[in-house]
Amino acid sequence: MHFQPTEEQRDLRAGVRELLARRYGREALRASVDTGVTVDRALWRELGEAGFFALRLPEAEGGVGLGLPEAVLVFEEAGRALLPGPLVATHLAAGVVPGAAAGTAVVTAFDLGDGLVAYLGEADAVLGAPGVPGPTGVPGVPAGSPVRSADPLTPLHRVTSYADRSADGSADGSADSSVGRSSYRSQGALLTAALQLGSALRTVELAVRYAGEREQFGQPIGAFQAVKHLCAQMLVRAEVARTAVYAAAVTQDPAEVAGAKLLADAAAVRNARDCLQVHGGMGFTWEADVHLHLKRAWVRAEQWRTAAEAEELLAEELLGSAV
Numbered sequence: 001m002h003f004q005p006t007e008e009q010r011d012l013r014a015g016v017r018e019l020l021a022r023r024y025g026r027e028a029l030r031a032s033v034d035t036g037v038t039v040d041r042a043l044w045r046e047l048g049e050a051g052f053f054a055l056r057l058p059e060a061e062g063g064v065g066l067g068l069p070e071a072v073l074v075f076e077e078a079g080r081a082l083l084p085g086p087l088v089a090t091h092l093a094a095g096v097v098p099g100a101a102a103g104t105a106v107v108t109a110f111d112l113g114d115g116l117v118a119y120l121g122e123a124d125a126v127l128g129a130p131g132v133p134g135p136t137g138v139p140g141v142p143a144g145s146p147v148r149s150a151d152p153l154t155p156l157h158r159v160t161s162y163a164d165r166s167a168d169g170s171a172d173g174s175a176d177s178s179v180g181r182s183s184y185r186s187q188g189a190l191l192t193a194a195l196q197l198g199s200a201l202r203t204v205e206l207a208v209r210y211a212g213e214r215e216q217f218g219q220p221i222g223a224f225q226a227v228k229h230l231c232a233q234m235l236v237r238a239e240v241a242r243t244a245v246y247a248a249a250v251t252q253d254p255a256e257v258a259g260a261k262l263l264a265d266a267a268a269v270r271n272a273r274d275c276l277q278v279h280g281g282m283g284f285t286w287e288a289d290v291h292l293h294l295k296r297a298w299v300r301a302e303q304w305r306t307a308a309e310a311e312e313l314l315a316e317e318l319l320g321s322a323v
Contacts, residue, residue, distance in 0.1 A: 005073065005246075012066075013073045019050060020081040026289065029082055033292070038153050039085045039106055039122040048103020052078075052087075053094045057101055063094065068187065072194040072249040079198025079268075082292055084153035086119045088191045088304070089127050092184060097125045111188060111303045112156075118299070120144045120157035128184065151295040189305035190257045193245050193264035196300055199293050200238040200267035203275040206290065207231050210279055221278075230278055234271045241267040255317040258310035265307060268297035 005013070023043055032038060047053065055071050057063020071091065078087055089109035090100050099105030108119045109127040117126060123141050144157030208231050211222030221227050241263040248260040272294035276283035283290045301307065 005069075009070060009073055012070055013077060016050075016052075016074050016077040017080070019046075020077060020083060024081050024083055029289070029292070032084060033152050036152070038155055039119060041106075044085065044090075044106060045103040048101065053091050053103055054101035055091070055094075057094050061095060062101065068190070068252060069246070069249040071191060072245060075191045075194035076198040076201070076245075079195035080202040082153070082199065082202075082289075082296060086123065087195070088188050091191065092188060093125065093127055097127070099124070109188070110159075111192075113302070113306070115159050116147060116156050117144060117159055118149075118154050118156055118303070120159070121146075121155060149299065151292070151299045153292070154296065154299045185304060186252075186254050186257045188303075189261045189310075190245070190248055190252075192300050192304045193241075193248075193257075193261040196261075196264035196268035196297060197238070197241050197245050199297055200234075200241055200264065200271045203268075203271040203290065203293050204231070204234045204238050206293075207234060207271075207275040207278040210282075214280075214282075227278060230274045234274050237267045237271055255314055258305060258313040258317075261305050262307055262310045262314075265297070265301040269294065269301060272297050 023046060032040075051064040052074060054063040055066050055074060056068065057065070059065040075087065075091075086106065086108040089111065090103075090105070090107040092109070093100035093105075093107035095101060097105055097107050100107050105124040106119070106122050107125045107127055108117055108123040110117060111128070112118065117123075120126070120141060126141055142159045144159040147156040147158050149156040208222070211227050211231060212220050214221045216224075222231070241260070244256070244260040244263045248256040272290060276290045276294065279288060279290055282288055305313075
């Protein structure tokens with residue numbers, strides 16, 4: 001079993017990074033924040049044309065015909081660029097919702113608890129209605145009330161008709177035993193972990209770069225031991241998460257996916273906090289990008305599988321193997 005990316009996979013990752021650098025660099029990111037436009041339909045269609053959403057569809061169905069490991073690499077780059085929008089849901093909707101694979105439709109999902117849905121106002125369809133097995137699209141888009149979001153590029157709505165249903169997707173609080181739904185949510189959790197991983201790796205880059213540029217007492221702050229330790233801890237955290245995410249993409253084991261989501265969430269949140277610490281007072285300003293990584297990491301940590309849900313799944317797996 002090989003966990004290192006092949007040459008073709010590395011080329012795929014490089015191509016996606018180049019595309020996002022050209023179409024969604026820092027200027028585009030800041031423009032999104034300033035204008036409040038969270039889903040650029042032209043960019044969405046371009047992503048569809050590049051095969052972003054149809055990556056795992058069979059070639060016979062108009063897809064690229066690749067697998068989950070390749071999708072993880074692609075989503076890692078999207079997380080690195082802080083690309084907004086319901087990327088995971090639209091990717092999962094390819095082959096289910098017309099237009100999702102081509103990027104002509106924006107699809108969100110019931111991937112948050114308490115009836116919350118991200119990007120509801122921009123969506124053409126919603127996946128995974130509570131109580132409905134598998135990645136089934138909801139006809140039309142349900143009405144929702146806006147809810148203030150920590151992340152300026154992740155608008156939230158509460159869909160009241162589903163607010164009384166549990167986060168596991170059942171109306172009475174019992175877990176949905178559908179294999180289709182379980183696999184669908186597991187894939188969503190892994191792809192979200194890949195987004196978190198990309199953000200964690202990017203904040204390492206930002207911290208190291210700033211530590212090399214900012215000077216105090218006649219030398220770069222990166223020369224001070226405390227800053228070195230922060231950056232080293234960030235790198236270790238991100239690399240451990242990377243290993244877990246890549247391995248889970250290969251094995252697709254639910255417990256490994258849960259562990260990968262836990263590690264990636266922790267790496268994204270804690271690395272963003274440490275990156276902010278390295279930046280000092282500058283990191284707390286609106287002009288710095290660090291706060292955007294932190295806020296997005298907070299929101300993603302609640303999507304598809306929370307820490308509590310992942311811990312429960314891992315506990316069940318450990319207890320089951322001990323019997």
